[in-house]
Amino acid sequence: MNLQALLGNFALILFILTLATGVVWFLDVFYLSKQRRARADAALAEYDARNARLAADGVPQDTNGRSAIAARLLRQPTWVEYSGSFFPVILLVFVLRSFLFEPFKIPSSSMVPTLQIGDLILVNKFTYGIRLPVVNKKIIEINQPQRGDVMVFKYPKDTSLDYIKRVVGVAGDKVVYRNKKLSINGKDVEYKQLPDYLDEESLTYSKQFEENLNGVAHKILNDQRAPSYVPNPDAFPRKELCTYNSEGFACTVPAGHYFMMGDNRDNSLDSRYWGFVPDEYIVGKAFFVWMNLGNLKRIGSFR
Template identity: 75%
Template sequence: MQALLGNFALILFVLMVVTGVVWFADTFFLSKQRRARADAALAEFDARVARDKAEGIEREGSMPGKRAELEAKLTKQPAWIEYSGSFFPVIALVFFLRSFLYEPFKIPSSSMVPTLLVGDLILVNKYTYGIRLPIINKKIIDVNNPQRGDVMVFKYPKDLTVDYIKRVVGVPGDKIVYKNKRLTVNGEEISYKPLPDYLDDENLTYYKQWQENLTGVEHKILTDERAPNFVPNPDAFPHHELCTYNAEGFACTVPPGEYFMMGDNRDNSLDSRYWGFVPDQNIVGKAFFVWMNLGNLKRIGGFQ
């Protein structure tokens, strides 16, 4: 369960708008007003200096350099305008990058172990599944569709302010069967290669580790032999009539425009088995790269 700050994009957007309005107002209006006031004051300064010179009077305020000092003081931006103007291009760039290109996320839980570990800082490609308007997440340009095996970030269907990350197991139209901890997709049994048991350092517990070949995408998964095969207490989610549950597992047919998601830590993941399908409009992007893990620098790199 990967929960992120759901309102950050909105906060960033508001900051961009506010600083942008200040920058625009200063560039096209306020700076011109300051310039006009400065020109009037400087004209008065020049006239006074000329009178003093004609009368042979030398004032301290008329000394060389005072005119430039006065001009700089009169044209200087107020601090609130100066800071807003400085922040606006930075905020606008960050907003553009994270809205349309790449967005960083931090993995806070173990549902995607061993692919992604707690503390991994990952990058998510925001455009590979289509260009979407920020904040409302409405797709305006189609690019690609999610494929089985993709690791995808999406809005949690039960709370759209929360982002989850899971693996795409079923695409629209797929018949997914999960029986005795083994997947079958459209009647094709998924192959599993046993790997050395995985040690959970936090709980000092070993889990069975497998290399799963999900219709051509090979990746590692974990299973807990102590956990039951059945899905306890699934929700009455939309299209739940397309799923059947029994003591050995479940079977689901994925409806049009929706996706079936599962965590790689199969017996420690709250996913589509419990809360249902992910609509296309909930998609955030495709996770593809670990750019930092402060506790383990060896984690940096791409993943399947």
């Protein structure tokens, strides 16, 4: 793993920090603190014996030195003190982030209008099963991703990157996208036209629809200027399960995989271009916007 990939893998960094501070904490509790205590006891015994001899000779005793000796010898080294202080905090963050909820920031417009650039979202890490951190291996099965879910996953072309898209096809589904309309297993997805969507940055309008996918109603955008076909799809694994033409594409989703698309349909690099998402690349289910510094009204559930 190169340095850039390592820095991009926050879970691995957090795991290493948890392990390192935890080892120091346990070492101090079960070994180093006992050594300091033994050295302090020996020094204090020697100090008390010397004072006893001085008292027998009528020499005044030093009454302040005992506490200073104990404090000096029992004091934790700086590296042990900091490790012990940070370990519980890092451990708590590691457990929460690895098994319960993980925060993400939306970096692009591929999920507009559902998610906006700058949205800070929470991702449920356990709803699709309990996975070991770092290696992302599922150890407990709970639920499977369903059509309509907004899911975070490892980008198949570079697993150091996390992507977020909507699940439109699960294993065995035949996903057809012709003239910018979806059908799943031969059944057309329901659409309801909405007022055009204004992009306030570019001051351009897109066609906006409410799409009902597996009972999940959500908004999507279509850019009428963009072609219906998929330009230059990659040579991704199992590409033979897909066919492309001037009107769009058709793909059959293989076992253990998912077909993902962005809600901003003509401005999203997704499974149409780079292929299917394996189950082992799943990170979790996105479900809540907890902050957007540019628009506090964005806070809340987006389903």
